[in-house]
Amino acid sequence: xxxQYEAIVxxxxxxGLTAGLYLMRGGIKTVLLEKVLPGGAxxxxxxxxxxxxxxxxxxxxxxxxxxxAHAKAFGLPVRExxxxxxxSLEGTRFTVTVNDATFDTAGVIVASGTEPAKMxxxxxxxxxxxxxxxxxxxxGMFFKDLEVAVIGGGDSAIEEALSLAxxxxxxxxxxxxxxxxxxxxxxxxxxRNPKMEFLWNRRPVEIAGKxxxxxxxxxxxxxxxxxxxxxxxxxxxxxxxxxxxxxxxxVQRDPAGFIITDEGLATKTPGLYAAGDIRKKTLRQISxxxxxxxxxxxxxxxxxxxxxx
Ligand SMILES: Cc1cc2nc3c(=O)[nH]c(=O)nc-3n(C[C@H](O)[C@H](O)[C@H](O)COP(=O)(O)OP(=O)(O)OC[C@H]3O[C@@H](n4cnc5c(N)ncnc54)[C@H](O)[C@@H]3O)c2cc1C
Numbered sequence: 001x002x003x004q005y006e007a008i009v010x011x012x013x014x015x016g017l018t019a020g021l022y023l024m025r026g027g028i029k030t031v032l033l034e035k036v037l038p039g040g041a042x043x044x045x046x047x048x049x050x051x052x053x054x055x056x057x058x059x060x061x062x063x064x065x066x067x068x069a070h071a072k073a074f075g076l077p078v079r080e081x082x083x084x085x086x087x088s089l090e091g092t093r094f095t096v097t098v099n100d101a102t103f104d105t106a107g108v109i110v111a112s113g114t115e116p117a118k119m120x121x122x123x124x125x126x127x128x129x130x131x132x133x134x135x136x137x138x139x140g141m142f143f144k145d146l147e148v149a150v151i152g153g154g155d156s157a158i159e160e161a162l163s164l165a166x167x168x169x170x171x172x173x174x175x176x177x178x179x180x181x182x183x184x185x186x187x188x189x190x191x192r193n194p195k196m197e198f199l200w201n202r203r204p205v206e207i208a209g210k211x212x213x214x215x216x217x218x219x220x221x222x223x224x225x226x227x228x229x230x231x232x233x234x235x236x237x238x239x240x241x242x243x244x245x246x247x248x249x250x251v252q253r254d255p256a257g258f259i260i261t262d263e264g265l266a267t268k269t270p271g272l273y274a275a276g277d278i279r280k281k282t283l284r285q286i287s288x289x290x291x292x293x294x295x296x297x298x299x300x301x302x303x304x305x306x307x308x309x
Contacts, residue, residue: 002095002102005029006304007297009109010084010096013040014286015276016111017067017076018293019300024074026301032076033098035083039064040113041277042286044135046163051286060137063286084112084246089269107271107300110247110259111293114240114277114284119151123207124236131213132234136160140167143233149174149216151204152237158182158190160235165195172196172229174218176203202227207234242278254280264299265292273300 007023009016012034023030032038042048045060054063072078082098087108089095096103116134118124124132133139136150140163148168150161153175159182161171173190178200180187190196199218205226206217215230242257251267251274252260258281259274261267267274275292277284 002104003031005031005103005105007031007107007109007300008033008094008096008103008105009111010087011035011040011110011112011276011278012038012068012078013111013113013276013289014042014064014067015113015278015289015293015296016040016109017064017071018290019109019111019275019297020076020078020293021071021074022294022297023301024071024076026297028297028301028304030076031103032071032078033082033084033096033103034078034080035112037080038068038071038078044137046137046159048286087247087250087272089250089272092271094271106304107273109273109275109293109296109300110244110251110267110278111275111289111296112243112278114242116236117239117241119204119236119238121204121206123209123213127207127209127213127234130211131209131232132207132236134236136164136235139233139235140164143168145169146232147172147230148233148235149204149229149231150235150237151175152239153177153180153182154237154239155182155186157237158186160237161196162186162189162193164235165193168195168233170195170197172231173198174202174204174216174229175200176221177201199229204234240277240284244278247272265296266299271300271303 006028007030009032020032042060047057049057147170149172201221202218208215250269259279265273273296275296276289
């Protein structure tokens with residue numbers, strides 16, 4: 001016999017924890033299913049400076065511990081190490097399965113975020129964890145006083161390059177264009193940092209090394225010249241991809257795989273909502289994930305109480 005709920009939230013990042021908090025305050029019987037531990041992407045972020053209410057900034061970990069404590073204060077049950085495998089619909093009820101349990105629910109909020117995209121170049125798969133990383137906050141200390149490369153030119157790349165510069169000897173930023181996409185304030189800090197060197201109009205073509213990263217092979221996109229950059233670490237920030245396979249055809253996706261929702265964050269299946277980075281949107285931040293979590297919870301609550309049926 002599967003456990004019965006009114007709402008299931010998939011994912012315990014900023015969007016999911018906010019949705020859970022709102023649902024509990026709304027008196028909706030809810031469980032949050034989290035693949036690992038609650039907190040989401042900000043657990044792997046150094047300092048968060050743009051979440052309102054923290055003028056001095058706050059570590060991503062502390063912020064998310066506060067999110068989780070707040071949701072739990074309203075009684076939200078969080079089931080850790082519960083990766084959702086499938087979501088299916090029979091009549092008006094959803095069945096959600098994790099590795100060791102099955103749940104029955106009237107409504108679902110998908111808030112499972114994104115994963116770092118890979119570069120897809122030779123050497124990458126072979127050397128993950130041996131010099132290739134997608135998380136400077138997690139792995140930066142392994143490269144103390146060494147030279148590393150950061151791939152990318154957006155906010156994540158530059159934020160992480162700046163935090164690496166506090167630890168390592170030198171950070172090369174490899175970017176395929178001749179200017180950054182990152183926010184101006186981050187750019188200014190990065191350009192001022194004596195440990196950072198920018199290699200513009202370059203694209204990585206191979207990561208070389210036997211059992212550890214030894215160098216990054218880059219191509220000048222203007223001249224085609226190939227260069228071998230000796231580095232001990234390569235940190236990759238070339239975008240993020242959604243993993244929505246467990247939803248089958250219950251949702252509509254954009255060409256990149258993000259879930260398409262309406263203004264109330266409903267998907268094409270009544271009772272199924274998407275919130276946070278997993279959905280098609282133009283700004284992926286903690287503040288927008290929080291807004292999404294609140295909106296999806298209120299939409300689901302109305303649906304469960306019959307107002308939207
Ligand atoms: C390096 C970096 C720096 C950043 N810096 C900032 C910043 O300074 N300020 C800012 O506002 N934003 C920042 N962001 C963006 C911010 O972290 C995200 O926009 C935000 O975390 C999105 O929240 P979310 O809840 O949608 O997803 P996530 O935070 O990604 O949470 C998703 C959760 O779902 C879980 N999950 C995934 N699949 C399943 C499954 N099948 N079953 C169960 N659980 C699952 C995951 O384990 C995870 O806990 C940064 C992101 C990165 C990567």
